[in-house]
Amino acid sequence: MTAMLFGLGIVGGLLLVAIIKLIKGHKVEYDERQLQVQGRAYKVSFYTLLIYMAARAIYSLTDAPVWCDEFTGCVIGVCLAVTVFAVICVFGEAYFSLRNNRRSYTVILICGAVSNLMLGFAAVAKGNVIADGVLSFRSSNLVVGVMSALVLGAVLIKAHFDKREDA
């Protein structure tokens, strides 16, 4: 039941973002070089996900113990691919569109990372993350938090290098 609510929450969140975009009609703009970088990033993240899924499939055929449930396995794969995509875009100057305000997006990233990590660590403290010796879906916040923190780290490192170049 809890897992179903969790899944519904994710679908609800995605629907909310889609509706907001539909209402606002917000059109993100990337120039041709940024789209080229994003194309390369999509390719690398696609192969990352492919390799991860293949590794998971092969692992499931062995007698090795199951270490995470199906939901968590999928979340880790998606987060891995998204992280690879985002980091390549950040270092290729293709993460923020021409209209995006970098500072406000960085603040959103910080909020996302902090809130997810807090929820994740709270679940760890409660001992909910591992159920029956398997990483449960309650670790999702931790996984998403780590992903957000990695992307945020890439954004901050890139901003630091840019500042040094401009100086």
Next chain:
Amino acid sequence: MKNLRLKAARAAMDMSQQQLASAVGVSRQTVNAIEMGDYNPSVNLCIAICRALGKTLDELFWPAAPENVKP
């Protein structure tokens, strides 16, 4: 290969990379990448840059003939 002609034309117009980027609808990093020779722009972008700087495609983007080539 660096595009020094583009850089010179931009400097002659007293434009920053950001100003040129805004004029042609791309990011400053894209203008920088073109000047550094890290990115080959599309023909449409080349034309937009030429219009913004009042130059022709030949003047900014056509590669200079090698000096040692015999006719």
